[in-house]
Amino acid sequence: MNLDFSFLTWDVVSGFVLKGLLFSIQLTLIAMVGGIVLGTLLALMRLSGKPWLAVPAAAYVNTMRSIPLVMVILWFFLLIPLLIGRPMGAELSAIVTFTLFEAAYYSEIMRAGIQSVPKGQVHAGYAVGMTYGQTMQLIVLPQAFRNMLPVLLTQTIILFQDTSLVYAIGAYDLLKGFEVAGKNFNRPVETYLVAAALYFAICFSLSMVVKRLQARIAIVR
Amino acid sequence: MASWDWQVFCKDTVSGEVATGCFGKGGDVTYLQWMLSAWGWTLSVAVFALVVALTAGSLVGILRTTPNRWFVLFGNAWTELFRNIPLLVQIFLWYHVIPALVPPLKDFPSFVLVVFALGFFTSARISEQVRAGIQSLPRGQRYAGLAVGFTLPQTYRYVLLPMAFRIVIPPLTSESMNIIKNSSVAFAVSIAELTMFAMQAQEETSRGIEIYLAVTGLYFVSAFLVNRVALFIENRVRVPGMVGSK
Numbered sequence: 001m002n003l004d005f006s007f008l009t010w011d012v013v014s015g016f017v018l019k020g021l022l023f024s025i026q027l028t029l030i031a032m033v034g035g036i037v038l039g040t041l042l043a044l045m046r047l048s049g050k051p052w053l054a055v056p057a058a059a060y061v062n063t064m065r066s067i068p069l070v071m072v073i074l075w076f077f078l079l080i081p082l083l084i085g086r087p088m089g090a091e092l093s094a095i096v097t098f099t100l101f102e103a104a105y106y107s108e109i110m111r112a113g114i115q116s117v118p119k120g121q122v123h124a125g126y127a128v129g130m131t132y133g134q135t136m137q138l139i140v141l142p143q144a145f146r147n148m149l150p151v152l153l154t155q156t157i158i159l160f161q162d163t164s165l166v167y168a169i170g171a172y173d174l175l176k177g178f179e180v181a182g183k184n185f186n187r188p189v190e191t192y193l194v195a196a197a198l199y200f201a202i203c204f205s206l207s208m209v210v211k212r213l214q215a216r217i218a219i220v221r
Numbered sequence: 222m223a224s225w226d227w228q229v230f231c232k233d234t235v236s237g238e239v240a241t242g243c244f245g246k247g248g249d250v251t252y253l254q255w256m257l258s259a260w261g262w263t264l265s266v267a268v269f270a271l272v273v274a275l276t277a278g279s280l281v282g283i284l285r286t287t288p289n290r291w292f293v294l295f296g297n298a299w300t301e302l303f304r305n306i307p308l309l310v311q312i313f314l315w316y317h318v319i320p321a322l323v324p325p326l327k328d329f330p331s332f333v334l335v336v337f338a339l340g341f342f343t344s345a346r347i348s349e350q351v352r353a354g355i356q357s358l359p360r361g362q363r364y365a366g367l368a369v370g371f372t373l374p375q376t377y378r379y380v381l382l383p384m385a386f387r388i389v390i391p392p393l394t395s396e397s398m399n400i401i402k403n404s405s406v407a408f409a410v411s412i413a414e415l416t417m418f419a420m421q422a423q424e425e426t427s428r429g430i431e432i433y434l435a436v437t438g439l440y441f442v443s444a445f446l447v448n449r450v451a452l453f454i455e456n457r458v459r460v461p462g463m464v465g466s467k
Binding site: 066067068069070071074075078079157161162164165167168175188189192193195196199200203204207 | 398401420
């Protein structure tokens with residue numbers, strides 16, 4: 001079998017693949033920002049020491065973490081239209097799903113990050129008259145965030161890889177773009193190879209960035 | 222929302238009629254039977270992939286800790302390759318690309334291809350754990366082994382690995398639970414496992430919530446089973462007076 005990549009001209013790439021790549025990036029970024037915000041809230045709930053906050057947060061995080069992502073995607077695709085009473089596009093549904101799903105994983109990272117900040121820092125905050133909110137916002141969270149930055153980014157790389165699973169509900173992402181191009185030109189082997197190479201290039205270079213960042217943070221500390 | 226209809230599981234998959242006793246007679250299959258067989262597929266994909274992943278992952282992890290530069294390079298390349306491509310893309314590579322490039326593989330059932338895809342994907346993560354486990358041992362252990370006249374393989378076999386594997390049991394447990402979850406991606410190449418069942422049965426019966434709840438429950442049960450088995454192993458192999466023993 002000989003491989004022929006010549007059909008992959010700029011027109012084909014911009015026509016089929018670019019739209020998918022943009023959606024994959026958009027999905028990753030929205031789910032990352034939304035997931036970190038929600039995840040931090042969940043982590044604060046779990047560490048609040050109040051059972052009525054901690055128990056639901058723990059239940060949410062543990063449930064999300066024990067269900068396969070594909071099933072979560074299918075669940076939301078089924079449930080959201082029932083709840084809002086009208087159908088929802090696969091792309092929008094994917095964005096909601098990934099934000100809520102990743103929140104569980106980011107919350108575990110943020111929880112570890114918050115716990116890595118010495119207790120004395122919190123006491124110091126209270127001692128100078130800060131409220132709980134001020135202590136968290138000005139003292140604990142910035143340090144937790146900084147300590148956990150490499151781990152948060154590693155999770156984001158995993159998130160980017162996982163966005164390919166929107167295949168289950170037929171959303172048009174990077175992989176789908178390659179797949180459609182492959183079907184149109186009857187060259188599935190080549191398109192899957194290029195797709196794999198592109199995913200690898202993106203994820204590998206991001207993980208190199210994370211590695212360098214990790215080294216820099218380690219020195220400062 | 223409509224009321225529950227759990228009877229859907231007793232329905233025949235072809236005629237749609239409710240079978241008495243929930244099991245079809247003489248070759249007829251109810252949704253319950255279909256789901257149980259799908260559960261079997263999920264577990265077999267996961268278990269076989271775990272065997273592949275543990276074998277390849279341990280081997281690569283060990284290579285990455287040897288003094289040989291080329292072994293380390295190979296191990297690192299393996300890990301980066303299988304870690305930085307999404308699982309779904311890897312499954313497509315095994316299913317669509319590799320048989321096209323290596324014609325003898327065309328006759329392989331897709332089950333085998335998926336087992337290798339999931340196994341190699343997970344082997345990258347396991348190699349990281351195994352490497353970290355070996356490197357967490359004091360360097361003196363390796364020197365001591367070599368000093369008493371063991372060859373390098375003997376040092377690994379009798380000194381380093383027995384401790385390292387015990388140390389990495391907890392992370393390997395979570396990888397084993399991950400492999401159950403990740404086996405759901407096999408739906409993409411039409412393996413008749415739980416997620417595939419969920420999608421098809423949902424479409425045929427329109428009782429998505431009942432079907433998804435049952436499937437999600439089975440994933441919970443499977444992960445819980447793995448967790449118990451791993452805990453049992455962890456307790457059985459515990460070395461008295463060493464890391465994590467009571």
